[in-house]
Amino acid sequence: MTLVDLCTWLEGTRISTAIRESGVIFPWIESLHVVGGTLVFGFVSIIDFRLLGVLSKHQAVSRVTDEMVPWVWGAFAISLVTGLLMFSSNASQYVHNTPFLCKMGLLVAAGFNMLVFHVLTYRGVARWDVALPPPLTARVAGGASLILWMAVITFGRWVGFTL
C-alpha cells in the first residue's frame, strides 16, 4: 500500500467523511487540538525552564519531571487523537503541505531530544538534582526543547493558513 492509497482510504472512512461534511465538527476538533497543544507546550516548558535553572529553582529536577510527565503525556494524547482526526479528514492535502511536514519533522526532533536527554543526562540526575545552575547538557536539552516546541506551534498555526 502506498502513501496515496493510505490517504485515499483514510479520507473514505466514515469518520473522516463526517468531519469533512459537517461544518462544526472540524472547528471543535481544532479547538480541542489547540487546548491539548498549548497544554503540552506549557507543561513541557515547566520542565524546560527548570532544566535551564530559571524557574521552579526550589524544586529538585526529578520532582518537577515526576510531577509533570504524566500530564504531558495526557495532553499529548489529546493533541494526537485530535490531530489524527483532522489529518484523516483531508489526508492527501496534508501530506503535500510543507508547514505540516515541517511540523511532523519538528515533533520527531523534539521526541529525539527528549529521548537523548532521558538516556544520557537524566540517568545521572541524582548527582545534579538540586545543583544550580544545572549541568550544561541539561540546559542544552531544556533550551532545545523550548525552541522545538515553539517551532511546532508556529508551523501548526501556519498549516491553518495554507491548507
Added chain:
Amino acid sequence: MLADFVHWLVATPVSHFLQNLKNMIPVVQTLHIFAIAAVLSSAAMIDLRVLRLAGKEQSLQSIFRRFEPGVWGGLVVLLITGSLLIIAEPARSLLAIQFQVKVVLILVGIGVTLLLARMMKQLGRDETSPPAARVLAAVSLLVWAAVIAAGRWIAYA
C-alpha cells in the same frame, strides 16, 4: 455603536500600519498562542493541585506562588497581542459573537483566579483546599479551555 467604532478604528493610521505589515497576523497569532499556553498550563497546575490531582507533596501556597505569575504574565502578553489583532482586523473580531463570548469568558477566568488567590491567602499552612476552592478550580480549568475554543471559533465567524 460598536459598528461605528469598528469603522473608525479600521481607518486609523495605526490600523493601516498593522494591516500593511507583512505576516503580522500569523506572527502575532503565534505569540498569542504561546501566551494562552502560559495562562492555561499555569492555571491548570494550580487547579489540579487544588483538586488534589497533582503536586500533592507541595503546599497550596507554594504551588500558587510558583504558578500565579504565569497566569498574570501570560494574560498581559495575551492582551497586548490580542489588541494588535483587533486593531488590524476590528470587524473580524469585535463584531463576532465568538469574540464577545470569549471576552466574557476571560473576565470570568480572571475573576475566578482572583477569588482563588484570596482563598489561598486566607488558608493556614497545611490546610487542605475547601470545597468552594475546588469548585472554583474546576470552573477555572473549563473556562480557560473554553477561552481557547472561543478564540479558535472566531476564525469561523
